[in-house]
Amino acid sequence: MSMNSMYLPLLWCQQQHKCDAFTPGQYIHIPPDLRTNINMGGGSCGVCDAVASMTCGGCGTMHYCGKEHQRQHWPQHRTQCPPYKMISSPEAGRYLVASRRLPAGQVLVEEQPLAVGPLSISELVCLGCHGPIIGDDFPRCPECWWPLCSLECASSSLHQAECPILATDVKHIGPPTTQMETLRYDVILSIRCLLLKSKDPTAWQTLMSMEHHSEQRQLNQEDNQVVTVRYMSEVLKLDYDIETLHQIRAAIATNGMEIRSEKNTRVRAMYPMVRLFNNSCVPNVHLSCGVEGTMQARTTVPIKIGEPLCICYTGALMPAWERYDTLTKTYHFTCNCTRCEDPTELGTYFSCPRCPDCTGCYMLSSTWLDETVWRCPTCKLEKTDTQVREDINDWLQRILMDDIFNTFKRAKATLQEVEDQFHAQHYVWMRAAHSALYQLCDNNTEPALKLRIKIWKKLVYLYSVLEPGLTKRRGMTLLEMGIIMLRAAKLEYDEGDPFMPEFLKQLQEISEYLKEATQILQLEPVGTRGPALAQRAEEKRAEAEEFLHRLDSSSVRAE
Ligand SMILES: C[S@@+](CC[C@H](N)C(=O)[O-])C[C@H]1O[C@@H](n2cnc3c(N)ncnc32)[C@H](O)[C@@H]1O
Numbered sequence: 001m002s003m004n005s006m007y008l009p010l011l012w013c014q015q016q017h018k019c020d021a022f023t024p025g026q027y028i029h030i031p032p033d034l035r036t037n038i039n040m041g042g043g044s045c046g047v048c049d050a051v052a053s054m055t056c057g058g059c060g061t062m063h064y065c066g067k068e069h070q071r072q073h074w075p076q077h078r079t080q081c082p083p084y085k086m087i088s089s090p091e092a093g094r095y096l097v098a099s100r101r102l103p104a105g106q107v108l109v110e111e112q113p114l115a116v117g118p119l120s121i122s123e124l125v126c127l128g129c130h131g132p133i134i135g136d137d138f139p140r141c142p143e144c145w146w147p148l149c150s151l152e153c154a155s156s157s158l159h160q161a162e163c164p165i166l167a168t169d170v171k172h173i174g175p176p177t178t179q180m181e182t183l184r185y186d187v188i189l190s191i192r193c194l195l196l197k198s199k200d201p202t203a204w205q206t207l208m209s210m211e212h213h214s215e216q217r218q219l220n221q222e223d224n225q226v227v228t229v230r231y232m233s234e235v236l237k238l239d240y241d242i243e244t245l246h247q248i249r250a251a252i253a254t255n256g257m258e259i260r261s262e263k264n265t266r267v268r269a270m271y272p273m274v275r276l277f278n279n280s281c282v283p284n285v286h287l288s289c290g291v292e293g294t295m296q297a298r299t300t301v302p303i304k305i306g307e308p309l310c311i312c313y314t315g316a317l318m319p320a321w322e323r324y325d326t327l328t329k330t331y332h333f334t335c336n337c338t339r340c341e342d343p344t345e346l347g348t349y350f351s352c353p354r355c356p357d358c359t360g361c362y363m364l365s366s367t368w369l370d371e372t373v374w375r376c377p378t379c380k381l382e383k384t385d386t387q388v389r390e391d392i393n394d395w396l397q398r399i400l401m402d403d404i405f406n407t408f409k410r411a412k413a414t415l416q417e418v419e420d421q422f423h424a425q426h427y428v429w430m431r432a433a434h435s436a437l438y439q440l441c442d443n444n445t446e447p448a449l450k451l452r453i454k455i456w457k458k459l460v461y462l463y464s465v466l467e468p469g470l471t472k473r474r475g476m477t478l479l480e481m482g483i484i485m486l487r488a489a490k491l492e493y494d495e496g497d498p499f500m501p502e503f504l505k506q507l508q509e510i511s512e513y514l515k516e517a518t519q520i521l522q523l524e525p526v527g528t529r530g531p532a533l534a535q536r537a538e539e540k541r542a543e544a545e546e547f548l549h550r551l552d553s554s555s556v557r558a559e
Pocket residue numbers: 002003091092093094095210211213254255275276277278279280330331332333334335336337
């Protein structure tokens with residue numbers, strides 16, 4: 001594990017209490033010199049440049065030769081002192097923890113990527129602009145022969161530096177030949193990172209300090225690790241030693257984040273700070289990507305001092321076995337977060353099959369290792385992991401069938417069937433619920449609206465357990481649910497004579513959901529769909545309030 005020494009003596013901020021005064025949505029700009037200090041894990045005194053023996057206990061990024069200079073620097077540093085610091089452990093490497101109490105919605109980081117490039121396995125994508133490439137008759141760069149969306153992109157700034165390197169492959173072994181998804185793009189981001197060595201030495205230092213698991217990746221003959229490095233070394237004859245080539249390729253596999261390009265293709269990016277968030281399958285930090293790949297990280301729940309700040313590498317809505325596979329194979333660790341340690345996954349039974357013999361019992365996994373056995377805690381009946389996964393895959397195949405949820409009756413019956421097999425918050429139930437909502441989205445009859453509302457409410461609860469707090473998913477779910485509830489309420493009012501006190505309470509509830517949706521979606525950065533969705537939520541909330549006031553005043557008049 002490539003860990004930098006972070007065991008410098010800590011000097012606690014004397015005025016730490018002042019740093020608590022952050023409100024949701026605020027963020028602190030972390031200047032590049034602080035980022036460098038985080039990357040390097042040490043440094044010189046922030047005042048006199050002498051060798052530093054002490055570190056600001058609040059953030060761990062500013063170093064000082066002694067107390068005198070720390071005190072002198074505080075008025076300047078307090079506005080920039082990030083609300084987290086980096087610590088490390090032999091098991092988890094470096095990671096960020098809160099250095100003060102943080103409210104939900106606090107922006108922690110906003111940063112640009114160091115490098116962006118195609119995914120390791122990618123559809124055809126233009127190296128000049130990351131735009132999609134359509135059809136078989138696509139243009140190619142006249143120098144390096146890689147596919148482009150138009151010939152103008154051959155001279156784009158993104159492609160300029162790598163083009164002569166790629167052009168050394170005179171036999172065109174590397175460039176993709178067909179429209180098929182291909183592994184050949186894997187090399188591009190590695191080259192873009194390697195080019196930073198001369199172009200941006202600070203960024204290069206950051207890349208070289210990233211966790212990589214290079215040795216294990218080579219030992220396991222991981223997909224593309226060996227092939228890409230051989231291509232760079234033997235075909236492109238890059239002037240870097242083989243270990244550096246392996247390390248950069250492996251650092252991308254460990255730290256690269258999938259984002260959407262400006263042209264809406266899937267690409268991956270390397271971030272200097274965001275890569276320091278460790279994993280928890282119940283994350284407390286939410287990432288949103290805005291304009292030109294700017295990544296924003298914000299808290300989703302209130303966080304105590306010293307609590308690790310974590311994102312979920314796999315996505316929190318993945319079942320246990322998929323999280324386990326990805327975390328062990330791609331990230332080379334076994335997760336021991338509260339959810340992974342709890343066989344019921346925080347009471348959701350998200351991955352557990354029902355016991356076929358006992359009513360109301362769910363089979364629990366015995367261990368996190370590959371040889372998991374699922375066992376009923378009551379009758380001790382066992383199923384192998386393979387059996388459990390096969391059952392689930394059969395169900396997932398069924399869920400994909402077009403006509404299984406396309407009428408209210410079918411959707412209701414199929415969801416009931418799923419609940420007979422699995423817990424009502426199981427992963428398969430969630431996938432079935434998503435499909436049912438999708439297929440019923442134009443069905444605005446009263447029973448279908450009622451079913452949709454029931455499903456949304458259950459999903460809101462499930463998400464709040466697995467991915468708690470102010471996430472974009474919660475904001476969008478509350479918006480969708482609020483809109484449907486408002487539609488159902490209007491239908492009920494038009495078609496009948498609802499019991500007014502209950503009905504007004506229901507409208508109040510809708511208004512609350514839409515208010516929360518607005519507040520959450522407003523936290524999304526500019527350049528995402530967040531602000532427009534927040535506006536829609538606010539408009540719908542105003543509509544619900546207006547309806548409520550109209551009914552409220554007419555019911556008062558009637559009395
Ligand atoms: C993107 S990096 C995160 C920063 C990293 N810890 C470091 O020292 O640079 C991902 C790597 O961090 C480690 N890691 C992340 N979350 C972990 C966790 N919950 N438990 C153990 N190791 C973890 C794994 O080695 C993983 O491959």
